[in-house]
Amino acid sequence: MENQGKKMLESAQALITKTAEKMKLDSEMIKRLIEPEFAHEFALTITMDNGNKKVFKGWRIQHNSALGPYKGGIRFHKDTVREEVQALGTLMSIKCAVAGLPYGGGKGGIAVDPKTLSKTELERLSRAFVAKITPIIGEDVDVPAPDVNTTPQIMAWMLDEYQKVVGYKSPATFTGKPIALGGSLGRTEATGRGGLFVLQALLSKLSQKSKVKSQNLTVAVQGFGNVGYYFAKLATEVGFKIVAISDSKSGVYDKNGIDLDRALKNKKEKGTVSYGKTISNEELLELDVDVLVPAALENMVNDKNMAKIKAGIIVEMANGPLTQEAYEYLAKKGKVIVPDVLANSGGVTVSYLEWVQGKAGYFWSEKEVNDKLKVMINKAFEAIWKKSLEKKIPLKQAAFEVAIERITSALV
Ligand code: NAD
Secondary structure, eight states, rough: HHHHHHHHHHHHHHHHHHHHHTTTTTTTHHHHHHSSSEEEEEEEEETTTTTTTTEEOOOOEEEOOOSSSSSEEEETHHHOOHHHHHHHHHHHHHHHHHTTTTEEEEEEEEOOOOGGSOOHHHHHHHHHHHHHHHHOOOOTTTTEEOOOTTOOHHHHHHHHHHHHHHOOOOOGGSOOOOGGOOOOTTTTTHHHHHHHHHHHHHHHHHHTTSSSOSOEEEEEEESSSHHHHHHHHHHHHTTOOEEEEOOOEEEOOOTTTTOOHHHHHHHHHHHHOOEEEEHHHOOOOOOOOSEEEEEEEETTTTTTTGGOOOOSSOOOOOSSBHHHHHHHHHHHHTTTEEEHHTTTTTTHHHHHHHHHHHEEEEEOOHHHHHHHHHHHHHHHHHHHHHHHHTTTTHHHHHHHHHHHHHHHOOOO
C-alpha cells in the first residue's frame, strides 16, 4: 500500500508541476507549491478493552496555508500511509482554491481498520489523535473534518477532547459535526448537490454551443453511498433519468429510470441495491448513457476499461476515479470530464459554511445554506469554464491553473 500512496503523491505532484511549468513558474515557486509546510507523524498508544496497550500510526500533513487555515479531513483506514495523506493534503490545497474558499489544504489519517475496534476503543483512538494535534490545530490554524470511515460522532469526540484541553468552546475547529454541536444543515447532501449544480452549469454552457441536448439526459451513477445516493436522488428530482446505479456488490439497470427508494430499501434489507435487471460494475461504466458519474472509489476507470467508455460527459464525483492514463485517453477522445477538485467541492464548501456559522454563532436554514452553495459553486465553475475557453484547455487543466494562480498570488 506504501507503493499506492507513493503513486498517488507522485501523480498529484506531477499534475501541479506540469501545470506550473506551462504557466512558466520558476522552480522555487514550484517547490513552494509542492512541499508541505508541516508533516506531523505520531505514534498513538491506547489501552484496548482487554487491558493491553496498542500503538497506531497517525499523520497530519499541513500542505499549504497561503489562502487561509489548513482544511481537510481525517481518514481511518488500514492502508493509510504518510504519502497518501500528503497527496490528499496537496489536492485539498488545489480544491479549496478552485472552490474559492479562504483555506489552504491539509489532511490527517490513522492506519487502522476501524471495524476491528469496539466503540470505546474507537473513541479512545479519536481522542488520542486529538491530544497529539491540539497544539497544531484551531479555527484559524487548521480545521479538520470527516473523511473515509470518520463520522459526525467521531468529530463530536474530537471536538470535546480539543475543548477540554484548550479550556474554551471552539466549535469552528472541526466541521462535519452533528447538528446539535454546531453542524450545518445541508452538509450531508452537500457533495451530491454541488456535483449536480456543476453538471447543470456545464450543460447550460454546452447547450448554448448546441453540443448536447439538455433535456431527459440519461445518467449512470457508480457508488450508492453518501455522494452517489444524494447525487442520484437530487438529479432525479430535477428531471435527469438515472438509468443505472451500483454499489460494491452489484448494480441495477432500468431504462425508464431507477426506483431509488426501492434500491435503498433493498440495500438496507438485503445488502444489495439490485432489483430487476442486475448489471455488474464493469457493465455500468460501459453503458451508452449521456453522463457517467463515478462516485465510488479511485482508479475505477483505467487502462483496462477506458476504451469501452461511451458516455460523452464524465463527472468525477469520487476522488480520482479516473487514472491519469484513462483521463488522458478519454480527454483526447473529446469527452468532457469535470475534474474531482471542482465536481465534489460542494462538500468542503458547506464545511466552510459550517465554519462561518460556528465562528459567528449564528445559524442558517437549510435553504439558505443550499442557496449559498449554489452561488459559490456556480462562481467556481464560471472561472474554470472561462479559463478553459480562453486557453483552449480541458477543464481539469483549467482548474489546476486557476488554483495555482490563486495560491501563488497569495504567496508573498
Ligand atoms: P461512502 O462510503 O458513503 O460510499 C461509497 C460507495 O461506493 C458505496 O455505495 C460502496 O458500496 C461503493 N463502492 C465501493 N467499492 C465499490 C466498487 N468496487 N464498485 C462500485 N461501487 C463501490 O463514500 P462517499 O462519502 O459517498 O464517498 C465516495 C467518494 O467520494 C470517495 O472517493 C470520497 O473520497 C469522495 N468524496 C466524498 C465527499 C463527501 O462529502 N462524502 C466529498 C468529496 C469527495
